[in-house]
Amino acid sequence: MAPTLERITLARDTVLKLVKERIVKVNEEVEKDDTDKDDLELTFTLLETTIKEYxxxxxxxxxxxxxxxxxxxxKDVDAVSQNWIAVVQKMEKMRQNTSPSPPGSLYGTEDDRSVSSGSSGKKRSFKLPKIELKKFSGGLMEWLGWWSQFRKIDEDEDLHTSDKFQYLLQCMVVGSRARDVVEGYPMTDENYPKTIKALQQRFGKHRLLKQIYVRELLKLVISNTKSKEKVQLSKLYDKLESHLRALETLNVTTEQTAEFVFPMVESSLPEDIFVAWQRSPLYGQDGSQLDPPRTELFFLMKFLRKEVESENQRKLVRAGFESDSAKDKRKDKSSHNNNRKEECATAASMFSASSQGCVFCDRSGHASADCFKAQVMTLKDKNEKIRAKKCCYLCFRSGHLSRNCKVAVKCIVCSKKHAAVMCPELDKKKMEFVPRERESPENSAAMTNFQCSGNVLLQTLKIRCYTDDGSKNRVVRLVFDNGSQGSCVRRDTTETLGLRALEEVWSQKVLFGGALAAKQKHRKFRLRLSNMSKTMYHELVVLDEPEICEDSSPGKFCNWSAE
Known part of the structure; x- marks a missing residue:
């Protein structure tokens, strides 16, 4: 027979009375300073059971x-539920305030994790920061740190193999060798252990890692020996400590490494530190009688650690007791040096005007004093240009008058205080010089058989230019230009040989007199060249040009060619 509504209501009211009593009791215990936590937890557990029944x-x-x-x-049910939620929040807040920090940890978490307390044996909840998976790019020196973290995922029995494979792929740097190894296996459950084994064989072999860290120690010794600058002891100690701890992780004990690592570490020390080491009481100490036995390498690292600590202490003392007057003195000295730099009159200060553009031709890339256009202008035109732009007549910069200019300028023509391009003597010499026209050509008897064509002799050389695969070649003429800073190839040559461009670049040519040509896009090629007899080969990186010179035909033989 099913219970009636009256019997259910009677049972509900009885349980409700117990719920209210226990809620009041829990609230009173939480408010106390000297509450008994065990009794409080017991009352809260009973309340939790009663509230479910209610x-x-x-x-x-x-x-x-x-x-x-x-x-x-x-509404009555909702009111009781609201009181229950308030009690739960109070209990959680009290537990967080009274729970101790986890041993050896300074962090606390996004996810609630149960951490066992050594004194009470109870499980507490802490909030720890979210850990980001470390990326692995295939570097051998990155393996130990990466595998130490990923091993937790690999050994987790509750995590599915397909999820492990996905985490493994996310840990690989895109485009790296390690990523290529992982992507070489289809992402199935059967291939996951094969992928891990392939990574361990490729990057995690202990024998190979030992050689890497020993070579790093040797490289450290060589670099410190060749370096002309003073080695910072703290950085040296940190590197040595890092490499030695890595060897210990690879099961290379201090006793095994002491015989060959100790001389290497000792050789890497600066001379003053080595002298201090020889004077130290730890030098030459026999640690074989100690328990546990100690090696010379142990005593050397102990000495270096003390030296680093002492150096840090000295820096702290000097920084703490340095007088303000010394700081002000250094500040004044720095300010004085800056003022001297501003007042320094050099050719560089005149050339700085080129960043603002030339006064005479409005182009950038050259100083106003070196402008080619100004050399053919009259002094009157140059003065008008300077006056229109409100610039100084001495340094050609704006912002001050000539009488206030601090730039020391001296003309190389008349030795007066102005730039050579503004010298009035140049205009006088131009007026005195009148070109004389030749009335009739003069031909000597020696030149009756040859009239000069006016061509310029160039330094040229015949060579062979090869295709990318070296199967074909073409004979071309190489022109040497001593004033050029780059090499070029004619565009039709690259098209005939079918050369593949490395990349496209923009370039801008600086012409004679400082003028700048417009920017042009060029393709970059790697040419394989040889002499005509194919006994010498050379590679050259060049840019393509539509045309290099109009005519590069061989020179004509005449009397001087036989000299």
């Missing part, structure tokens, strides 16, 4: 009650 009975009452009383019954 909720079950309340839902049965709601199913059988009249529609007129449903709203009232529902």
């Amino acid at each position: 909720q079950e009975l309340s839902y049965k009452v709601l199913e059988k009650c009249d529609p007129a009383n449903y709203e009232k019954e529902r």
